[in-house]
Amino acid sequence: MNTALPATVIGGYLGAGKTTLVNNLLRQANGKRLAILVNEFGSLPIDQDLIEAQDDEMITISGGCICCSFGSDLTEALIKLSEISPQPDHVVIEASGVAMPGAIGSSIIVLDRFQLNGIVVLADSTTILDQANDEYIGDTIERQIIDADLIMQTKSDLITSAQSAHLNSWISKINGKAHIVQSSFGNIAMDVVLSAAKIPKETAVSAHSDADYRSVSFNPSSFEDPRALAKALVGGGFGIIRAKGFVRDHQQNSFLIQIVGNQIDVSEASAQNDPALVCIGHVEQLDVNGLEELFQDEHSK
Amino acid sequence: MSGTIIYSARKIITMNKSRPTTTHVAVRDGRILATGTLEELSSYGSHTLDERFADKIIMPGFVEGHAHAMEGSLWSKVYCGWFDRADPSGKVWSGVKTIDAIVDRLKEADALLDDPDTPLAGWQLDPIYMDNVRVTREQLDRVSTTRPIGVLHASGHILNVNSKALELAGMLKAGFNSPSIPLGDDGLPTGELKGPEVMTPVGMHVGFERNLLDADEGGLRNFAKLCVRTGTTTITDLASRMDAEAVKMMLNVTAEDSFPIRLMPFRFAMGLTPEELLQEVITFKSRSTDRLRMGQIKIVADGSIQGFSARMRWPGYHNGAPNGLWYIAPEQLSDILHRALDAGVLVHTHTNGDQATQLVLETFEKALRAHPSPDHRFTLQHCQLADAAQFHKAGKLGMCVNLFANHHFYWGDEHYNLTVGPERATRMNACRTALNNGVAMAIHSDAPVTPLSPLFTAWSAVNRITASGRVQGEEEKITVDEALRAITMGAAYTLHLDGEIGSIETGKKADFAILEDDPTACDPANLKDIGVWGTVQGGRIFAAEDQ
16 A cells, blocks of 8 residues: 655745755665755755765756756656655655745645645745845745744754844744744755754754754865775764765776765776765764864875 | 738728728738739739638737736636637637536536546636635535545636635645635645645646646637637737747647647746857747747746735735735846846736836836847737826837736726726826827737737727727727727837738738628627638638638
8 A cells, every 4th residue: 555655845935945955855864765855956956965966857866866946847757756766765855946845735735645744934044034025035935934843944054043033033933833944055954954843842942952063065087996095084083973975996987875874885886976975973072183084094095 | 821812801900000991902822912903913813712701800810918828728628718719629618607607517527437537627717806715625525525526716816716726735634824725614724725836736737737827739729710700810929938948839830721820929038047048049049930930038027916926016906905016126227237238038917016017118218228229019918007207208218018908898997996096097007198108019818818809809999898888988998990900010110020910012912811700890799709711821821711
């Protein structure tokens, strides 16, 4: 028997951080097969290092995740998604900047094979109050907030705590029912986003514990042995919980490295990919200096 | 085509200001060699004199600057509109005035279908004229309980379906909690689906396919037949998604010897990044033919006034409805306008509400400063609520307007009473103000929203009569001559085609509307009733009765 496919809508105005959040969800997917639907394949919606393959229809992402563009027909895209095999575990819809997330939610509730798990609306902490006063888009901004089950104040590291409190109370006046969380760099625990409508209001969603992950990118030139490099990343005490990307050996063969916890997967990539490796860890544990040294040492070999 | 044919006529209204009327036109190689008396034209050498139009009036082929080719496809479904309307074969379907009458008409169509499971679809239902009565699935169940049935409203934004259709879509169940899905006393959906986001999953079961916006092959031929019947020789498809298959189909169909129109599809701006959009459109442009002119972009800024989705400035909607919706973010609008001006690609933008018009004017002004383009012809489509200041600004920026004159007849009363109130309803589609401010102007039908018929559209702008028979906006009337110019040279200008079509003069395409009577001599109140014999397009003759 088929169970309904859970879906989450991510809304918010242009620049609110929707794409950053989506990429962070993908980095945390950890075996969960996410299907991301974006309004258009804009200036690439998915970080390059996560992409395994891409054609006009779909971007294939490591760990069984995918990303499709729905253009002007979301329903068609959703029905197609429900027919692919294997089924994704969860669908995330990134709304366009002026879309009403509630209307997108309506598209989901009429489809038998889907269930709406919640609407997350992002509010750019640095600009949303100005946007709300804009004569053209002000009411659009407010109506997006009204539709939300969960509101993320993004880029919250760029405002003071007093400003954040002010913003919080402004949002609460517009939507008193939704949870409000702060985040920066799109860092928030995946489960919070994917089950936005299911978090009881009384539950404290910690503002900061979810925002404490950091990612660092490297563009190394080449390595003697990519497999040895991967082992060093896991065993070297660098605090990495996830790492992913492409590296090359001295013969310029391209390798895909994926690390989740202690699990290592290194495979030779079919195509030549530019070297890029992203390492993620808890902000207090990720040893960025150590990693930089590691890559320096490897280079000199 | 070779040789010269001279057509005689009772009168030729040329729309060429240097020689406004004449009696003969010489055609060679599908183009106009010259106009004048037979004696004057004889100076061009050997010719054949063709007197088949000797008792007719010849005008330039009409140019419809805002229509959708999907009108042709909709005629494969059952017409359920309030007003009488002619189909592509010329059969006039009487308007249906009650829900019972709609059920009867659907029953007739049902009886013609052998398979009890085949879907049945109707279109153009408009309960506004029936005191906004709500249609229910039980009423449509009277037509059939075995086949899925759906009736699309004239707005295109509401669909009524029967129980079978809901069942097939998995929606015949309790538990919906959405204003888009009204529920009956039994807790089940009533069968009314409000808005594209809830219509689509059911629509595909009743014959409203997902890509409703695009005409299919048969629909495109039907669309062309309607053009011949109404004297139209060049028409836009505003807009089309233009995927590779659709473009191939359009290239094939328009190349057929018997295809009687020049089609100008605009690429819908959604679904691509601005960068990709421009690239794609420029590629299309290079594949254009005489009868398929690709390479333009349509942007939709807001929704519709009667649907309360148009973006309004203060004081907003007359009945207090909340402001409408943006269909594009201001930043994205700006991005496309900048890139299109830079690349020299024509953009027409749909703005219904006056706030949407204002946004486009302000955004366009900045883009124009960045990319000076003296002859861009960027056009505000509909632009229904623009005031004098906005028309003035549009004129100064070199923008054109294509006003929705037909709207005034079909929904003018609704606008007066409900949507925008007496004052703004009176100045809607202000043709007089547009012309007084020197704005290049066309007028349109937006078929299938209202029926294609440039002469009706001209009549609407001249008389400004609403469906209830009131004159609304005496001061915004234009003259018959101005209205005829709007449906010929005016529309051609907004499409950058005024050097090729829109008037009867040397060098232009031999595109004619062949009329039974003289629109400049009749009572202006009868302008819409002038008979159309057919058209000449690129020198090829198309009689309405052969369509």
